[in-house]
Amino acid sequence: MARALHRAVLDWYQRAGRDLPWRHPGCSAWGIYLSEVMSQQTPVARVQPVWERWLERWPTPADLAADSPGEAVRMWDRLGYPRRALRLWESAGVMVERHGGDVPRDHEDLLALPGVGAYTAAAVASFAFGEPLPVVDTNVRRVLARAVSGEQHAAPALTVAESRLAAEWMPEDRDEANAWNAAVMELGALVCTARSPRCGECPVASLCAWQLAGRPEQEGPPRRGQAWHGTDRQVRGRIVQLLRESPDPVPRTAVELVWPDDEAKVERCLAGLLEDGLIEPVEGGYALPA
Numbered sequence: 378m379a380r381a382l383h384r385a386v387l388d389w390y391q392r393a394g395r396d397l398p399w400r401h402p403g404c405s406a407w408g409i410y411l412s413e414v415m416s417q418q419t420p421v422a423r424v425q426p427v428w429e430r431w432l433e434r435w436p437t438p439a440d441l442a443a444d445s446p447g448e449a450v451r452m453w454d455r456l457g458y459p460r461r462a463l464r465l466w467e468s469a470g471v472m473v474e475r476h477g478g479d480v481p482r483d484h485e486d487l488l489a490l491p492g493v494g495a496y497t498a499a500a501v502a503s504f505a506f507g508e509p510l511p512v513v514d515t516n517v518r519r520v521l522a523r524a525v526s527g528e529q530h531a532a533p534a535l536t537v538a539e540s541r542l543a544a545e546w547m548p549e550d551r552d553e554a555n556a557w558n559a560a561v562m563e564l565g566a567l568v569c570t571a572r573s574p575r576c577g578e579c580p581v582a583s584l585c586a587w588q589l590a591g592r593p594e595q596e597g598p599p600r601r602g603q604a605w606h607g608t609d610r611q612v613r614g615r616i617v618q619l620l621r622e623s624p625d626p627v628p629r630t631a632v633e634l635v636w637p638d639d640e641a642k643v644e645r646c647l648a649g650l651l652e653d654g655l656i657e658p659v660e661g662g663y664a665l666p667a
């Protein structure tokens with residue numbers, strides 16, 4: 378079963394995987410590293426143009442480290458969760474100081490970079506350096522839950538059992554294992570999607586435990602998407618956007634207009650952004666960090 382599943386997914390990926398620039402053989406480890414951080418909470422279609430602009434402006438970690446953190450936040454555009462831009466800038470500095478200006482190859486060194494967790498470290502180790510570590514994101518977890526465990530949904534957060542399952546289902550061959558990491562993730566992104574899996578087009582439909590069981594609905598409360606309107610995240614995003622688009626410091630009165638109905642919310646979001654180092658108080662108001 379494992380062999381058949383591997384073959385079906387790998388063949389499908391060769392035929393149907395998206396042609397993304399960071400998957401090209403010549404892409405640098407730095408390019409792959411950027412793509413992984415940018416893609417974590419943002420759809421690929423939005424990531425690609427920003428990724429291209431970043432690499433054009435900062436083709437190496439040293440180039441980014443030599444620029445200001447505010448420029449990293451500005452160039453982050455609207456990818457969301459802009460703390461990731463600051464962490465990238467910090468990690469570029471670490472690469473210059475400790476790793477000769479390169480993305481480190483060693484998994485432990487990757488994990489020690491600012492903002493890098495288990496997923497990113499494994500993904501960069503696998504995709505940039507061919508280390509066949511299991512790369513487990515929500516797409517992978519969903520495909521394995523359905524195809525292997527016969528369950529409609531993965532657990533709400535990564536469990537030890539899921540990590541173990543992902544490791545067990547890695548192909549033994551090193552090259553296949555690295556391709557599998559990308560392929561199974563892609564299958565989850567394009568075919569075995571969270572809300573409406575396209576089993577009719579799926580290369581593993583004849584092997585999938587959940588499909589073969591008749592796609593049983595999982596019991597338990599329905600999963601709700603995160604509400605967005607009026608969240609602190611939305612207000613923080615508006616403040617950063619305002620500062621990003623302004624060449625001059627933005628006065629407090631203008632910042633308050635991003636959410637005029639709730640002064641306390643704006644206050645809280647400003648305080649959070651200052652604490653995170655995403656904005657700075659300057660003469661005349663606020664600005665991105667210099």
Ligand code: SF4
Pocket residue numbers: 520523524568569570574575576577579580581582583585586587588
């Ligand atoms: S058959 Fe359906 S549920 Fe199973 S892996 Fe394919 S898309 Fe997902």
